[in-house]
Amino acid sequence: MDASNTTRTGRRARWAVAGMFLMNGFLTGSWAPQIPVFLERLGISEFTLGLLILLFGLGAVTAMPWSGYLMARHGSRKVLLGFAIVAAFSLLAVALAPNVALAAVALFLFGGLIGGMDVAMNANAVVVERHMSRAIMSSSHAFWSLGGFFGGGAGGLIIQSYGHVTHAIGVTVVAIAILAVAARSVIADKPHAEHHHRKFVLPKSPTVYLIGLMALFSMIPEGAVLDWGALYLQKERGTDLATAGFAFGLFAGAMALMRFLGDGVRNRFGAVATLRVSSLIAAAGMLVAGLATPPWLVIAAFAVAGIGIANVVPIIFSAGGNQPGMASSTGMSIVTTMGYSGILLAPSAIGFVAERTGFSPIFVVLSGLLVVVCLMGNLVRTADFDHGKSE
Template structure:
């Protein structure tokens, strides 16, 4: 393959993985406005809802734990094809669940497919970065946030006017179509990584686990907005369903815009400085949201939080995928698994606290977690982009 054809293939692969980020975000964002309907349709408490969301996280973490091993054996392109096509069906399966036991199974499957898809698409984005010799991680996450913005912003309106099943069916059809086209153009690793993993094993490098801790603290905060912001606005600040859905939409929309500028900001300021500034802004937004007396101020505060969190996860994931002595798939698997453990642990804990107190203090506490990430930001120095020494041939 000559240099020009290799570059064209890499560019197609860049847009293919961006499309899958978009579809994943759209599926995740479309779940947020389904949550209040899910609560009332199954006639469950917020604590039970938290346990069901816990199963989503359990499914995600189960898939993520093995995803690095699968990528080492089969490559990120193949694994992403499997999980992407399965993941597009997850929301519809949840929306069809008629009772709590079947909803529990559906949530586990939905979480597993989305979680495996997440590891594989981030690992494939690292492959594209190396092939293009430039950073694309933040803008790839920008497409994810753009999908989340579309899913969250349109979802409340669609559910209110057409019902939750019609909404889930349309989301599924759109996501499946995008993923089915995109997977045909994904690029593969230049060389196999299976030599690192003849069998499943955890990496020995301790730094990857500290980077994973930063992902955990960041994604607990992000998950709190995804899973509980709509209920916070609806039940405690008096917003209707359509306005309540705007909380996550504002968060994701601002996040999307900032992520498209993120690669340039990181190249200019450096990964560590960008992460520190981002964590400070995100903490301020979360604090204001938790103290807000009105839904519109809370929506604006969640948007500010999205402004800050926007480039935190891409920088942390890029650091995880570029650790010394381990493959990008394995490093990404550890960091994303730990990050999504926030979605595993936080929902049930938040549901329990909200059952006895309120959501406001919870969001204030989330701001404290983001300050911890600020203090750990020096560990993200591996996110300073360095391409492969040998370009694609």
């Protein structure tokens, strides 16, 4: 009876945390088709937009450590639900911002809420994994990508037909609905406040930082497609807003599909081989996206890049959390912080450069970063479950 209850609780908790990933991805993906309208209605340049997007990233990076601090005192469940409740309204606040100053505040808070929720939901997924004694991280990230697919894919169509405010209200309603269904089954864990008072010492091993660099190089392209893909298709490939919204939508959809399949692929071929092939597929997709002219070929190339990137990041994160002689939390925190800076902070720099060069050469350069990830692939061998047993 106890085993049956444990299994039932684990299944509910597994779907609840999947709902949190879905909600977070949906909010993030819904921001992508809002960006061209955001640029036009505020009458700002791409340089100013880059600064505002930087504030989104700074908000997330600022909130991430606080999320960890709060979880040490209150557990991941309370922190996750707290961030999620407020985050549901965050895109609406951005859409309603009437001027640059208020938009800057709204974007900083939007980034902070998304980032804080992100850390908490990943931590809660680890709690579920321990409860169920099996991995769910890759498929959890698949639900994030699925949310991004629906948010980005449908957003452009809704904005073009009904306006950006109606779209933001709809996003808020959907986010609240997901949260209402998932909240009651989010699993609780015990706080570990005693660990918070211990002095944090950076590890001396260079390997974990090299793995963090791999995460950075893998997530910069993801951030570039999220924040600039729609604008690239509109400005440089001459497509309409509805079509431009599919840039991140299909990218995220392809990622979701491959992440649902990712655990099986990785178990069969191993972490190193999976990462190397995946990173080369991603590099090819980004290269074609930068060089192609027809809009739908560009969108298809972004989808191919999504297929490649899908399992690269989970493998890198897993390797970071399984470094020999290092606490899992220490390795994971370093790799995730370096990686998320690629998706949160790098897009602002991309905006500055694109104002002078256009986006096409930038996507070509990003394909080169993914080739570097392939060449560093041997560093993720610790991501294999049998690695520790073989030594």
